[in-house]
Amino acid sequence: MAHSRTALAAPITNSDVIALDRANVFHSWSAQKALNPMVIAGGSGSTVWDHDGRTYLDFSSQLVNTNIGHQHPRVIEAIKEQADALVTVAPAHANHTRGLAAERILAHAPAGMNKIFFTNGGADANENAIRMARLHTGRDKVISRYRSYHGNTGAAIVATGDWRRIPNEYSRGHVHVFGPYLYRSEFWAETPQQESERALQHLRRTIELEGPQSVAAVLLETVPGTAGILLPPPGYLEGVRALCDQHGIMLILDEVMAGFGRTGDWFALDAYNVKPDLITFAKGVNSGYVPVGGVIISEDISATFDERVFPGGLTYSGHPLAAASIVASIDAFEEDNIVENAAHIGRDHLTPGLAALAARHPVIGEVRGRGVFWALELVQDQQTRQPVTPAFMGRIKAELLNRGLLPFIADNRIHVVPPAVVTPEEVRRALDIYDEALSAVN
Known part of the structure; x- marks a missing residue:
């Protein structure tokens, strides 16, 4: 089968990409049959987008690695x-x-x-x-x-x-x-x-x-x-x-x-x-x-x-x-003082912002972290500290994605891990989205 040199530039949709992926790609840490992977077509700074025009704040930094942001x-x-x-x-x-x-x-x-x-x-x-x-x-x-x-x-x-x-x-x-x-x-x-x-x-x-x-x-x-x-x-x-x-x-x-x-x-x-x-x-x-x-x-x-x-x-x-x-x-x-920016964002924006979020949502059992490296540990009960269920985390993830934020979810935790180049305005938007998503599932 011949392949065009311009295939990468051809107009495509999320459905095209998913079909191609599921026909050919074997994914890590996954049972393969039921996979429906999220499509990412491009990115810039703390934002990524798909082929169908949806954009997301990337507060996962992919696998907590795009510290300098996308496409610097x-x-x-x-x-x-x-x-x-x-x-x-x-x-x-x-x-x-x-x-x-x-x-x-x-x-x-x-x-x-x-x-x-x-x-x-x-x-x-x-x-x-x-x-x-x-x-x-x-x-x-x-x-x-x-x-x-x-x-x-x-x-x-x-x-x-x-x-x-x-x-x-x-x-x-x-x-x-x-x-x-x-x-x-x-x-x-x-x-x-x-x-x-x-x-x-x-x-x-x-x-x-x-x-x-x-x-x-x-x-x-x-x-x-x-x-x-x-x-x-x-x-x-x-x-x-x-x-x-x-x-x-x-x-x-x-x-x-x-x-x-x-x-x-x-x-x-x-x-x-x-x-x-x-x-x-x-x-x-x-x-x-x-x-x-x-x-x-x-x-x-x-x-x-x-x-x-x-x-x-x-x-x-x-x-x-x-x-x-x-x-x-x-x-x-x-x-660009990017390390200093990460420290500033953690100290002046994520520290107070996540504390305020925890004060409004009893499901947050503990907030911990520094810089742009934070975790919200979610519990069913503040006294027993029993973790929330996987189903609850699945609902949280869906609510965050629906509101335009790409999260990092691990066990009963939301890891708040944006790029080190994240801006105060992007942090404010993300905090609002976390707040809305947590309200929606409680």
């Missing part, structure tokens, strides 16, 4: 310029754009971190960070949390704590613990301080009983994202760092979702007095314009492989189109 012109232009110069190159070669991308990232990393290993996304970033920690320490076990998501590759999915781990447990040496989550404390805690102390004691005892000499790494999302935007309580991350130091364990902080402006800082870890041995990133580093991720490596770990071969690599590691998008993204973040 300088990033698009940088990708085009790189495509004209050199569209691909093997990772064994040196490439100027790749070097610049690494330099830009390291400029915002903690002191003492000196190299970037580029990957294709967040999952294989975590995969390779685990590999580095194991090879550096000569140990095998990795401790991570039940409330976590680290990606869908071999070790990353087993490090993950949620339900997606269970059908995929083919990797060895993984141990899980409960992290702090005061609203649904596993430790009968009543204050943030108690929750921090008791979660640390739980981790301490786990390390002791697993055998400290067998533990290569503790892998944590600095702020668990998909698991509920769970800000670490005072002293928790510092306590984890101290435990790792005591036992020669590497601390890996997963900043795939929380990094690059999402929390109102360059990295979420910037708000805490902690320096990890490895940092993983993806998503916000270039807003997913070209697939990319990576590991930020401490001097100590990178030196391990000065004379020893690192047994890992990817065909597209440091792909020049991805590298160009990183350089342009970080330059735009700096020049």
